[in-house]
Amino acid sequence: MESYRRNFRAFLAFFTPSFAWLVLFFFxxxxxxxxxxxxxxxxxxxIRVTWTLDNYRRLxxxxxxxxxxxSVWLSVLSTxxxxxxxxPIAMVIATAKPKWKPWLxxxxxxxxxxxxxxxxxxxxxxxxxxGRLNDLLHWLWSMGDGALAALGLGDLQLLGExxxxxxxxxxxxxxMIGLIYVYLPFAVLPxxxxxxRLDRSxxxxxxxxxxxxxxxxxxxxxxxxxxxxxxxMVITFIPMLxxxxxxxLLGRGQxxxxxxxxxxxFKSGNDWPFGSALxxxxxxxxxxxxxxxxFAAMRQRRREEARG
Amino acid sequence: MRxxxxxxxxxxxxxxxxxxxxxxTTPKGARAKGGTVNFYNWxxxxxxxxxxxxxxxxxxxxxxxxxxxxxxxxxKLRNGNPGYDLIVPSNDYVERMIEADMLMPLDHxxxxxxxxxxxxxxxxxxxxxxxxxxxxxxxxxxxxxxxSAVDGVPDSWAYLYSSDKYAGRIALxxxxxxxxxxxxxxxxxxxxxxxDENIAAAEKMILAQKERITAFAPDNGQDLLLAxxxxxxxxxxGDIQQAMDExxxxxxxxxxxxxxxxxxxxxxxxxxxxxxxxxxxxxxLLDAEVAAANADYVYYATPNKAARALLGPxxxxxxxxxxxxxxxxxxxxxxxxxxxxMSKIDAAWTRIKAAG
Numbered sequence: 221m222e223s224y225r226r227n228f229r230a231f232l233a234f235f236t237p238s239f240a241w242l243v244l245f246f247f248x249x250x251x252x253x254x255x256x257x258x259x260x261x262x263x264x265x266x267i268r269v270t271w272t273l274d275n276y277r278r279l280x281x282x283x284x285x286x287x288x289x290x291s292v293w294l295s296v297l298s299t300x301x302x303x304x305x306x307x308p309i310a311m312v313i314a315t316a317k318p319k320w321k322p323w324l325x326x327x328x329x330x331x332x333x334x335x336x337x338x339x340x341x342x343x344x345x346x347x348x349x350x351g352r353l354n355d356l357l358h359w360l361w362s363m364g365d366g367a368l369a370a371l372g373l374g375d376l377q378l379l380g381e382x383x384x385x386x387x388x389x390x391x392x393x394x395x396m397i398g399l400i401y402v403y404l405p406f407a408v409l410p411x412x413x414x415x416x417r418l419d420r421s422x423x424x425x426x427x428x429x430x431x432x433x434x435x436x437x438x439x440x441x442x443x444x445x446x447x448x449x450x451x452x453m454v455i456t457f458i459p460m461l462x463x464x465x466x467x468x469l470l471g472r473g474q475x476x477x478x479x480x481x482x483x484x485x486f487k488s489g490n491d492w493p494f495g496s497a498l499x500x501x502x503x504x505x506x507x508x509x510x511x512x513x514x515f516a517a518m519r520q521r522r523r524e525e526a527r528g
Numbered sequence: 529m530r531x532x533x534x535x536x537x538x539x540x541x542x543x544x545x546x547x548x549x550x551x552x553t554t555p556k557g558a559r560a561k562g563g564t565v566n567f568y569n570w571x572x573x574x575x576x577x578x579x580x581x582x583x584x585x586x587x588x589x590x591x592x593x594x595x596x597x598x599x600x601x602x603x604k605l606r607n608g609n610p611g612y613d614l615i616v617p618s619n620d621y622v623e624r625m626i627e628a629d630m631l632m633p634l635d636h637x638x639x640x641x642x643x644x645x646x647x648x649x650x651x652x653x654x655x656x657x658x659x660x661x662x663x664x665x666x667x668x669x670x671x672x673x674x675x676s677a678v679d680g681v682p683d684s685w686a687y688l689y690s691s692d693k694y695a696g697r698i699a700l701x702x703x704x705x706x707x708x709x710x711x712x713x714x715x716x717x718x719x720x721x722x723x724d725e726n727i728a729a730a731e732k733m734i735l736a737q738k739e740r741i742t743a744f745a746p747d748n749g750q751d752l753l754l755a756x757x758x759x760x761x762x763x764x765x766g767d768i769q770q771a772m773d774e775x776x777x778x779x780x781x782x783x784x785x786x787x788x789x790x791x792x793x794x795x796x797x798x799x800x801x802x803x804x805x806x807x808x809x810x811x812x813l814l815d816a817e818v819a820a821a822n823a824d825y826v827y828y829a830t831p832n833k834a835a836r837a838l839l840g841p842x843x844x845x846x847x848x849x850x851x852x853x854x855x856x857x858x859x860x861x862x863x864x865x866x867x868x869x870m871s872k873i874d875a876a877w878t879r880i881k882a883a884g
Contacts, residue, residue, distance in 0.1 A: 261867055263627075263628060263867075264624055264627055264628040264867055265606050265607070265628045265630070281875075282882075283875075283878045283879040283881075283882040284878070284882075286882045287878070287881065287882045290882070348755060348757055349756075349757055350755060350756055350757070389743075389757075390742055390743055468746065472742065472743035472744065472745065473702050473743060473744025473745070473746065473881070474738070474741070474743065474744065474884070476881040476882070480881070481878055481881075484874060484877075484878075485874075486603060487597070487599035487600070487603060488599050488703060488704060488705070488870075488874070489870065489871065489874040490599075490602070490867065490870060491867075491870075491871055491874065
């Protein structure tokens with residue numbers, strides 16, 4: 221891996237364009253946002269960097285704190301549900317016959333080929349009070365109601381006098397359904413990768429030695445795949461925390477998350493310094509989470525080395 | 529304050545997509561004069577053949593590009609004009625842009641067709657003497673509603689802002705300024721009276737109503753209405769007109785307290801590469817026949833008197849496009865309140881969004 225020293229020119233030829241790209245289109249804009257976050261609006265269009273901390277102080281205003289809190293709990297809950305759904309899917313793929321694996325993986329990745337905006341609009345169609353999901357619920361309700369009537373319990377109206385559609389849109393539930401739907405593949409893939417790598421003989425040994433299926437899962441499989449779970453949590457939670465389109469469309473302006481506030485600062489609010497401070501704050505939170513995750517991964521590696 | 533119509537309407541969406549990808553070209557010979565005009569406009573906001581006709585008439589090519597909101601337009605021009613010759617901001621953004629020195633003064637001598645304009649539009653508060661802008665279309669914000677689902681005509685903002693009569697069937701706009709202004713209207717205040725007490729009172733009113741509101745619809749109130757998700761929607765008149773084309777059961781009313789009166793203007797941003805061509809384009813759009821064909825397609829109210837004379841009663845007597853004098857008198861034009869007030873409104877809006 222030291223070959224770049226021997227072949228410095230070739231290294232430079234490969235490295236320079238990507239480095240220049242990174243500087244020009246990532247570090248420079250980021251630096252500008254960083255500067256803006258210490259600025260004040262001088263006129264409608266001019267920002268003067270005065271090194272004020274006011275924009276950061278405003279992060280502590282109760283409405284910002286509560287919107288941030290909403291983003292966090294929505295994302296934590298959605299991440300948890302994502303992992304619970306993703307784990308069995310990943311297990312099925314990992315244990316499938318080799319000729320099936322690429323097809324199963326394809327099914328997981330397939331939705332990515334459609335634009336996020338279109339997928340979210342499709343969800344609008346499904347989750348509306350007159351949407352497909354409520355059609356299904358209505359059908360189930362009629363079946364249940366019919367069954368009750370057949371049993372002679374029709375007069376009790378156990379399921380309500382008539383079907384009342386469930387409201388998903390404009391509610392946290394609808395936003396969570398959207399978040400889980402969109403980020404599920406991000407959770408499946410790393411868990412699948414860790415299960416695929418796993419040495420099956422541990423499981424066989426555990427079962428041979430008399431451990432139950434559940435105990436084998438809890439004490440062998442889960443710890444051995446915890447790296448994948450960690451990664452899955454981080455790469456679903458972070459984009460969820462900063463998601464904008466899903467709360468915007470599925471939340472119908474009633475379930476705004478922090479990114480919706482950021483967007484407004486750059487548009488109708490026309491307060492770029494505050495918007496910059498908000499987005500940098502989100503970036504810092506992301507950094508801290510990544511640091512915690514790599515710390516956890518490091519500790520686990522050390523534990524594994526100590527073990528064997 | 530016309531708004532994004534790009535959202536859902538299938539028919540229009542396809543037209544828009546086609547227009548967005550289109551650069552109108554003419555044979556090489558016709559190119560001698562004028563070059564290209566870069567026109568930055570709202571979606572579905574120009575007659576079907578207007579741009580082609582312009583190129584045929586003047587030899588100037590049109591590079592047509594679309595924006596979806598005033599904020600998008602403003603954000604794009606804020607740090608310098610990226611090359612547009614002609615833009616279409618709404619009245620309060622015109623004020624902002626004049627204050628920020630983003631617009632080029634017009635040369636009225638090169639716009640002889642200004643004579644076609646209704647004199648009532650020649651000296652508005654947002655651009656005295658029409659130094660920077662020419663009116664393009666105007667309209668109102670009112671209530672779109674489903675006739676079969678409401679009692680009579682819901683002709684008051686109270687149904688949206690303070691009553692529980694239609695709880696869970698209401699959509700308000702997704703934009704803080706207009707939502708607050710219509711609350712002020714209901715309180716009997718001017719929509720431009722942004723005193724702290726007024727902002728606080730409006731905030732309180734909307735917060736108390738929040739539970740009963742189904743959606744703060746960013747750009748799709750008419751779609752919610754069409755889909756039956758809501759029965760009353762605060763909306764721009766043109767959007768409801770579109771919904772009415774698709775569904776007979778939908779209608780529009782400007783509440784008795786009055787609504788918002790908006791106007792979209794043609795303007796030339798500073799740094800425009802071809803201001804001569806832009807002037808020619810504006811003058812062309814002011815031509816009676818061109819403006820009439822344009823209005824007949826766009827179906828918003830034109831300020832062009834000569835054009836209206838060419839159009840039939842179906843357009844001129846349409847109450848959605850042209851509200852009665854009584855109603856119009858109670859409507860108000862929004863003035864740009866300055867950055868400080870904007871920040872206060874935005875903070876109040878964030879509090880409303882954070883609640884519940």
